[in-house]
Amino acid sequence: MNKPNIPKGTRDFGPIEMSRRNYIFSTIRSVFALYGFQQIETPSMELMSTLMGKYGEEGDKLLFRIQNSGEKANEAPEKGLRYDLTVPFARYIVQHRDEIQFPFRRYQIQPVWRADRPQKGRYREFYQCDVDIIGTDSLVSELELVQIVEEVYRRFGIRVCLHLNNRKILAGIAEYIGAPDKIVDITVAIDKMDKIGLDNVNKELAERGLSQDAIGKLQPILNLGGSNTDKLNALRTILACSETGLRGIGEAQELFDRIAASNCQLSICLDLTLARGLNYYTGMIFEVKALDVQIGSITGGGRYDNLTGIFGLPNVSGVGISFGADRIYDVLTELDLYPATMPEATQLLFATFGDEELNYALTWAKSLRQKGIRVEVYPEPAKMKKQMSYADAKAIPFVAIVGGNEMQSDTVMLKDMQSGEQTQLTLNQLFDKILTN
RNA sequence: GUGGUCAUAGCUCAGUUGGCAGAGCAUCGGAUUGUGGUUCCGAGUGUCGUGGGUUCGAGCCCCACUCUCCACCCCA
Structure with a gap:
C-alpha cells in the first residue's frame, strides 16, 4: 500500500502549529481592527482573464491553472488559483464600487498559490495578511500603515527595521542618469544590493544594457549615507531637474515628518536600494526586515495609483501592505517568542x-x-x-x-x-x- | 523554468567490497489496582520513496520518475 502524501510545496498544520498560527492571525487581526479595517474574502479561484498579465511575464508562469473536466490539456483554462490578494481586491472594488464607502479600509487573510519551486520559507500555498486603504491620496494612509507595522511587531516582540523608499524617487534617478526607460531593469538590479553587493549590482546593470556613464552617475546615489533627512536633502540637489523625483522626495519628506510627529518608536530607514518586484507600485514602498533573524522581508507593500485602471476604473489610488504569516511563524519559532500559555488551550x-x-x-x-x-x-x-x-x-x-x-x-x-x-x-x-x- | 542535492521504523539517523534490516528517541505494556514530567524491565514496528535494469544474490551498482533541501530566476 502506498503511503499517502500531499502535493509538493504544501503542508499540514498540526494542533500546536495551528494554535501558533491562530495567535499570529488574531494578533494581526486585532491591530487591523484598531484602525477600523473591515475584513473581506474573495474566491480561491479567479478567471484567468483577471489574473493574466498582472504580475509580469514571470508571474504568469507561476499561476496555477484549473482544468475543467471538459477542457483539453492544450486549451487555455478558464480559471486559476489566486496569486496574491491585491489583484482580486482590485477586481472586487471595480465590481462592487457602488456598495463601497470610500476611503475603503479592508483587510483580507487568505491563502494564495504560486507554482514556484519550493525552498525553505517558500511554499506553493501560503497565507497573506493584506491591509489596504483605497480611494485617498493622503499620506496619512501611509502613516497609519507604519503605525500598524509598529504595533503588530511590538505585540509579537520581534525587533524589526522598516525600509522605506519611493518609486517616484527611483524614476527620478533613472531620469537623472539618462535611462528613464530602464527603470524596471534598474530597480530589479539595485534591489539585490543586500545580497550580492555593489560590484555585482553594477555588473548586472551593465548586462541589462545601462551605459557606463549612467552606472557612474548612479554610484554617488547608491553610496548616500547619513540620516534619512541627510539623504533627502542630498537627493533634492541631485534630482533637481526631475519633476517626478522631486515629487517623490516631497512625499517621503511629508511621511517622515508625520512619522516624527506621531512619536513612533519604530526603527525606520530610507533605503534607496529598496525597489520591490511588483511593478504596479507608484509611490511610497515599504519592506520590513527582522533584525535578529536572517529570513528576507516579513512584510511589504506600497502605494499604487492606478491598480483598478486595468479593470476599467481609473484614478483610484490605494496603499497597502501584506504581512507574511508563514515567515512571521518562522521568526517567532526561531526566537522562541510565543506566549507561555496559548489563548485557546485546555485549562x-x-x-x-x-x-x-x-x-x-x-x-x-x-x-x-x-x-x-x-x-x-x-x-x-x-x-x-x-x-x-x-x-x-x-x-x-x-x-x-x-x-x-x-x-x-x-x-x-x-x-x-x-x-x-x-x-x-x-x-x-x-x-x-x-x-x- | 535552469543547475545541484536528498530519500532506510512514527521522528532523527547508522548500515563495511553487493551476503539474515539496525540504534536512539517516541509509542504501547509492566514494576506501582489513587498520580504525569525523573528511574527500571519488556514489546511491536519496515514492500529500505516509486518503477524498471545488472547480479546466484541489491538498502548499497545503473536508468527513469516522484519528493526534500539548496543556489539561480522570481518572491512572502
Missing part, C-alpha cells in the same frame, strides 16, 4: 476512578464551561497514570482527580501539574483557582 482535565466519578466530573465540567473555563473530561476511568500522562502531553496545567472520597465530600483533588501540589477544593474554590491562575 483543566478531570481524571476519574470509576463510572460514577465520571458522571460527577461531567456535571462539574458543565458548570465550569458555563463560566467560560476550557475543560476536558478524560472519557473513561482509565489508569491514573494514563490520564495524567495525557494531561502532561497536552500541557494541561491542572488536573482535577475524582474518586470516592472526593465525591463524598463534594470536592475534587486539584493537582497543579507544574508544582505537583495537590489541594482538595469545592466547585467554587476550583473555579476561583483556575480563573486567577
Whole structure:
C-alpha cells in the first residue's frame, strides 16, 4: 500500500502549529481592527482573464491553472488559483464600487498559490495578511500603515527595521542618469544590493544594457549615507531637474515628518536600494526586515495609483501592505517568542476512578464551561497514570482527580501539574483557582 | 523554468567490497489496582520513496520518475 502524501510545496498544520498560527492571525487581526479595517474574502479561484498579465511575464508562469473536466490539456483554462490578494481586491472594488464607502479600509487573510519551486520559507500555498486603504491620496494612509507595522511587531516582540523608499524617487534617478526607460531593469538590479553587493549590482546593470556613464552617475546615489533627512536633502540637489523625483522626495519628506510627529518608536530607514518586484507600485514602498533573524522581508507593500485602471476604473489610488504569516511563524519559532500559555488551550482535565466519578466530573465540567473555563473530561476511568500522562502531553496545567472520597465530600483533588501540589477544593474554590491562575 | 542535492521504523539517523534490516528517541505494556514530567524491565514496528535494469544474490551498482533541501530566476 502506498503511503499517502500531499502535493509538493504544501503542508499540514498540526494542533500546536495551528494554535501558533491562530495567535499570529488574531494578533494581526486585532491591530487591523484598531484602525477600523473591515475584513473581506474573495474566491480561491479567479478567471484567468483577471489574473493574466498582472504580475509580469514571470508571474504568469507561476499561476496555477484549473482544468475543467471538459477542457483539453492544450486549451487555455478558464480559471486559476489566486496569486496574491491585491489583484482580486482590485477586481472586487471595480465590481462592487457602488456598495463601497470610500476611503475603503479592508483587510483580507487568505491563502494564495504560486507554482514556484519550493525552498525553505517558500511554499506553493501560503497565507497573506493584506491591509489596504483605497480611494485617498493622503499620506496619512501611509502613516497609519507604519503605525500598524509598529504595533503588530511590538505585540509579537520581534525587533524589526522598516525600509522605506519611493518609486517616484527611483524614476527620478533613472531620469537623472539618462535611462528613464530602464527603470524596471534598474530597480530589479539595485534591489539585490543586500545580497550580492555593489560590484555585482553594477555588473548586472551593465548586462541589462545601462551605459557606463549612467552606472557612474548612479554610484554617488547608491553610496548616500547619513540620516534619512541627510539623504533627502542630498537627493533634492541631485534630482533637481526631475519633476517626478522631486515629487517623490516631497512625499517621503511629508511621511517622515508625520512619522516624527506621531512619536513612533519604530526603527525606520530610507533605503534607496529598496525597489520591490511588483511593478504596479507608484509611490511610497515599504519592506520590513527582522533584525535578529536572517529570513528576507516579513512584510511589504506600497502605494499604487492606478491598480483598478486595468479593470476599467481609473484614478483610484490605494496603499497597502501584506504581512507574511508563514515567515512571521518562522521568526517567532526561531526566537522562541510565543506566549507561555496559548489563548485557546485546555485549562483543566478531570481524571476519574470509576463510572460514577465520571458522571460527577461531567456535571462539574458543565458548570465550569458555563463560566467560560476550557475543560476536558478524560472519557473513561482509565489508569491514573494514563490520564495524567495525557494531561502532561497536552500541557494541561491542572488536573482535577475524582474518586470516592472526593465525591463524598463534594470536592475534587486539584493537582497543579507544574508544582505537583495537590489541594482538595469545592466547585467554587476550583473555579476561583483556575480563573486567577 | 535552469543547475545541484536528498530519500532506510512514527521522528532523527547508522548500515563495511553487493551476503539474515539496525540504534536512539517516541509509542504501547509492566514494576506501582489513587498520580504525569525523573528511574527500571519488556514489546511491536519496515514492500529500505516509486518503477524498471545488472547480479546466484541489491538498502548499497545503473536508468527513469516522484519528493526534500539548496543556489539561480522570481518572491512572502
